[in-house]
Amino acid sequence: MFVRHLQVTDFRSWPHADLPLQRGPSVLVGPNGQGKTNLVEAVGYVATLGSHRVATDAPLVRHGASRAVVRTAVVNQDRELLVELEITPGKANRARLNRAPVPRPRDVLGILRTVLFAPEDLALVRGDPGERRRFLDELLVLRAPRFAGVRADYDRVLKQRSALLKTAGSARRAGSGGDIRTLDVWDGHLARHGAQLLAARLDLVADLAPHVAAAYAGVAPESRPVRVTYRSTLGGSLPEGYGEPGGPRASVEELEAALLAELYEVRQQELERGVCLVGPHRDELELVLGDILARGYASHGESWSFALALRLGSFELLKGDGGEPVLVLDDVFAELDHRRRRRLAEVAATAEQVLVTAAVAEDVPDELDGARYEVRDGEVSRVR
Amino acid sequence: MYEGPVQDLIDELGRLPGIGPKSAQRIAFHLLAAEAADVTRLQEVLQRVKEGVRFCEVCGNVSAEERCRICQDARRDPTVVCVVEEPKDVLAVERTREFRGRYHVLGGALDPLSGVGPDQLRIRELLARIGAEDVKEVILATDPNTEGEATATYLARMLRDFPGLTVTRLASGLPMGGDLEFADELTLGRALSGRRSL
Ligand SMILES: Nc1ncnc2c1ncn2[C@@H]1O[C@H](COP(=O)(O)OP(=O)(O)O)[C@@H](O)[C@H]1O
Ligand SMILES: [Mg+2]
Ligand SMILES: [Zn+2]
Numbered sequence: 001m002f003v004r005h006l007q008v009t010d011f012r013s014w015p016h017a018d019l020p021l022q023r024g025p026s027v028l029v030g031p032n033g034q035g036k037t038n039l040v041e042a043v044g045y046v047a048t049l050g051s052h053r054v055a056t057d058a059p060l061v062r063h064g065a066s067r068a069v070v071r072t073a074v075v076n077q078d079r080e081l082l083v084e085l086e087i088t089p090g091k092a093n094r095a096r097l098n099r100a101p102v103p104r105p106r107d108v109l110g111i112l113r114t115v116l117f118a119p120e121d122l123a124l125v126r127g128d129p130g131e132r133r134r135f136l137d138e139l140l141v142l143r144a145p146r147f148a149g150v151r152a153d154y155d156r157v158l159k160q161r162s163a164l165l166k167t168a169g170s171a172r173r174a175g176s177g178g179d180i181r182t183l184d185v186w187d188g189h190l191a192r193h194g195a196q197l198l199a200a201r202l203d204l205v206a207d208l209a210p211h212v213a214a215a216y217a218g219v220a221p222e223s224r225p226v227r228v229t230y231r232s233t234l235g236g237s238l239p240e241g242y243g244e245p246g247g248p249r250a251s252v253e254e255l256e257a258a259l260l261a262e263l264y265e266v267r268q269q270e271l272e273r274g275v276c277l278v279g280p281h282r283d284e285l286e287l288v289l290g291d292i293l294a295r296g297y298a299s300h301g302e303s304w305s306f307a308l309a310l311r312l313g314s315f316e317l318l319k320g321d322g323g324e325p326v327l328v329l330d331d332v333f334a335e336l337d338h339r340r341r342r343r344l345a346e347v348a349a350t351a352e353q354v355l356v357t358a359a360v361a362e363d364v365p366d367e368l369d370g371a372r373y374e375v376r377d378g379e380v381s382r383v384r
Numbered sequence: 385m386y387e388g389p390v391q392d393l394i395d396e397l398g399r400l401p402g403i404g405p406k407s408a409q410r411i412a413f414h415l416l417a418a419e420a421a422d423v424t425r426l427q428e429v430l431q432r433v434k435e436g437v438r439f440c441e442v443c444g445n446v447s448a449e450e451r452c453r454i455c456q457d458a459r460r461d462p463t464v465v466c467v468v469e470e471p472k473d474v475l476a477v478e479r480t481r482e483f484r485g486r487y488h489v490l491g492g493a494l495d496p497l498s499g500v501g502p503d504q505l506r507i508r509e510l511l512a513r514i515g516a517e518d519v520k521e522v523i524l525a526t527d528p529n530t531e532g533e534a535t536a537t538y539l540a541r542m543l544r545d546f547p548g549l550t551v552t553r554l555a556s557g558l559p560m561g562g563d564l565e566f567a568d569e570l571t572l573g574r575a576l577s578g579r580r581s582l
Contacts, residue, residue: 091404156530164496179501182494185538189530 002353010065012038025370110145169274195256212313
């Protein structure tokens with residue numbers, strides 16, 4: 001697939017930008033702070049309904065404006081779809097598909113699929129487990145958009161159940177019992193939605209792991225091999241082989257039963273602490289280098305290679321699913337040494353479309369010498 | 385910020401559901417420009433609604449009298465009770481013209497985040513009613529969202545022990561995460577006629 005046209009209004013620094021695009025590589029070049037990343041961030045937003053730089057929508061709206069609009073014409077197997085998103089912080093965002101409003105923005109997920117690699121990705125390796133869970137869930141939604149709903153339902157149940165534990169917990173500590181008549185109900189719903197999310201993540205990791213290992217070996221052949229594995233709060237109650245390449249597909253029913261049993265086990269502890277201790281919200285995607293966790297241990301170069309391998313692995317996985325994703329490389333070539341640069345360029349050159357940003361054109365390998373745009377003084381113009 | 389009462393009015397309007405700061409401002413200035421008689425009429429209606437409207441002592445729906453029109457209507461089947469969250473959901477179900485039974489309005493849904501547990505809802509009244517009246521089926525028509533689903537599950541558990549009582553839930557097909565009142569008549573009607581036993 002590819003983005004044939006990008007248009008933004010009041011998005012980040014852009015009052016308006018209009019950018020016709022095409023298959024193959026497109027490189028946005030210009031000095032820092034000119035708005036290059038802002039443009040590819042808009043493309044990523046259409047694919048994920050989120051930004052790779054900020055957790056909330058407010059910074060995406062141009063200072064002084066009340067809402068931003070992003071429009072993309074996406075071509076997938078010769079069919080073109082127009083996706084429009086209106087981003088209004090503090091209110092419900094709105095989406096239109098081929099000019100017709102859809103009930104919820106998440107109904108347009110899956111139309112554009114992107115894999116975006118950016119300097120922020122170092123946090124995938126060095127940051128909290130939450131960064132890696134987000135990475136997994138985002139990839140999950142790209143593969144199967146219905147998981148956006150599963151994830152939202154799970155988050156909501158989790159919030160409600162946590163609120164109940166918190167109130168009941170503090171009532172108990174104050175010696176007044178605490179009303180937990182509805183806790184069984186919330187347990188049941190948490191286990192039901194949690195099992196769906198967990199099963200999907202386990203299958204995802206089983207499918208993704210070989211791609212990541214191969215991608216890492218490609219970018220850093222001299223380094224020790226890497227592994228990615230899923231660690232669940234279910235611990236030993238997780239059925240054998242789940243989440244492992246070649247292992248059995250995860251059964252939602254089995255996981256639901258296991259989650260329920262585990263919730264029952266930890267109930268006292270949960271009430272004492274007033275927090276929800278079991279479920280995919282506390283799981284971890286472990287990144288293993290050699291036989292040690294990469295987080296807090298891998299060198300700067302190894303961390304970069306690992307982050308790159310996670311993105312390249314995602315790209316290969318999505319490609320294998322059909323509907324090849326658009327690859328977005330935001331300001332990353334300057335950070336990579338010669339060999340990793342080459343390796344990235346080799347893979348990128350096979351993408352149906354790749355969007356690249358760079359401060360200077362010399363940083364971009366020759367393989368990606370396609371269309372070039374200059375971004376400067378609030379203008380973007382094609383120069384080649 | 386405007387001075388004095390105008391800003392107060394904007395603030396009050398802005399606290400109403402579905403009204404943002406811009407709409408609040410628009411309504412405030414509309415009222416300022418309106419005829420005094422129009423404003424007085426609005427003022428009177430607001431007063432009457434607070435003083436005059438009460439809730440049906442049987443089903444909890446809004447009512448002008450002790451019992452609402454539906455509870456008084458002998459043609460409505462008293463053996464089937466449709467449980468909804470809010471009075472507006474009664475209207476939504478009525479619009480489908482699919483339902484000839486009676487209602488029970490809970491006054492919300494289980495919502496620990498807002499401190500709403502079983503005691504804050506009219507659940508005790510529901511159980512008492514089923515024990516006292518000849519109810520054969522309870523349709524759980526809470527909203528198809530997290531809180532509504534949890535409430536339905538909780539009620540289903542509470543109602544398990546009534547012998548001979550059938551408990552049903554609206555068929556899926558309602559937009560998940562939604563509000564009953566926003567479902568169109570056709571979809572809601574279908575969900576009602578295709579309800580499944582729990
Ligand atoms: N919400 C916003 N409103 C106005 N300007 C913004 C907003 N968000 C970011 N900017 C501006 O955008 C510029 C950064 O753009 P960016 O795309 O990151 O640059 P680069 O070309 O280096 O990738 C900065 O000058 C920043 O002030
Ligand atoms: Mg940049
Ligand atoms: Zn009544």
